[in-house]
Amino acid sequence: MTTTDIPAKPARAKSPAPPRQQRGRIRREGAAWVFLSPWVLGAVVLTLLPMAVSLYLSFTDYDLFNAPRWVGLRNYVQMFTEDPRYWRSVGATLMYVVIAVPLQLALALAVALALKSMKRGKSFYRSAFYAPSLLGASMSIALVWRAVFNDGGTVDNLLSDIGIHTGGWVNKPGWALLAVALLTVWQFGAPMVIFLAGLQQIPVELYEAASVDGASRKRQFISITLPMLSPVLFFNLVLQTIQAFQVFTPAFAVSGGKGGPADSTLFYTLYLYDRGFVASHMGYASAMAWVLLLAIGAVTAVLFRTSRSWVFYANEGER
Structure with missing residues (x-):
């Protein structure tokens, strides 16, 4: 009798779970979906469904009053080839x-370094520096900012006292964009708090060893602080870049919703608003929104790609 003549041993059937265990698992999964349902419903109704509708509208001629009319790629062709204001x-x-993102991150890091070395009052100053991040996005602060940088405003008077006559920043094409950028730089509180948390995670022993070896503070900053802080710097860079591409309120307030003077503050979202809600070209505005989404995705992908050469993690040698 050969081994081929030996009948194969039948596979052992997997015994089903006891009914009590099955009922318990179903109850747990049901409870999880009950708690997740508000988020799922909000994501579908408030995010996914509007995105699908806007994608459809980007291929139509829609003026908010009449039914959408399918035009294919005409909105995209007009955007790239026939609209100089778009460019x-x-x-x-x-x-x-x-301009805004590097200045904001540099100021946030500088203030975080100063707060880290403080012995007293750190909590107070941390809250005080964070406050503009809560207030700066409001229309009221943007209007105050416009008054400060307007002709005869505080900044204009201070510069005139030292012999620099600008005539108001918001009325000059070369200065209006800088005034809006400074409002963003002033809101450095959120990245500052993140930088401060990252600085507190750097081991003190590294600085002590560098001091024993005679490294100066500048060398310690370049060789220890920046490499150890690079993941936090990368996180802030990505976050603030995405937010900067979507800026709207400061430009709307400073330019009165027109993007002036001479389109110097005609930011992408402001022009999208003008096309969609002022000119009632909602199909064109939807196409602009999808191009912005793809552009932000491409910029973010480039940042992630280049981060491999300058972002260092503590455990990267173990991977």
């Missing part, structure tokens, strides 16, 4: 991002 809005937005 001016792109240029103004890119200029704003390049």
Whole structure:
């Protein structure tokens, strides 16, 4: 008798779970879905469904009053080839991002370093510096900012006292965008708090060893602080860049909703608002919104790609 003649041993059937265990698992899963249902419902109704509708509208001619009329890619073709104001809005937005984000992060890091070395009053100053992040996005603060930088405002009077006559920043094409960028830089509280938390996680032993070796404070900052803080810096960079591309309220308040002077503050979202709700070209505005989404996604992907060369993690040698 060969081994091939031996009948195969039948597979052992998996015994079903006891009914009591099955009922308990079903109850637990049901309870989880009950608690998740508000988030799922909100995500579907307030995010996914509006996104699907806007994607459809981007291929239509829709004026908010009549039924949408399918036009295919005409909105996108017009956007890229026939609308010079669109490209001016792109240029103004890119200029704003390049100016505002580095200045904001540099100021946030500088203040975080100063707070880390403080012995007394750290909690008070941390709250005081964080307050503008809570107030700066409001229309009231933006209007106050416009008055401060307007002709005859506080900044204009202070500069005139030292012999610099600007005539008001918000009325000059070369200065209006800088005034809006400074409002964003003033709201450095959120990245500052994140930087401060990251600085407190750096081991003190590293600085002590560097001091014993004779490293100066500048060398310690370059060789210890920046590498150890690079994940936090990368997080703030991505977050603030995404927010900068979506800036709206300061530009609307400073320019009166027109993007002036000479379209110098015509940011992308402000022009999108103008096309959608002022000119009633909602199909065109929807196409602009999807291009902005893809652009932010591309910029974020580039930042993640380049981060491999300058972001360092403590356990990367173990991976």
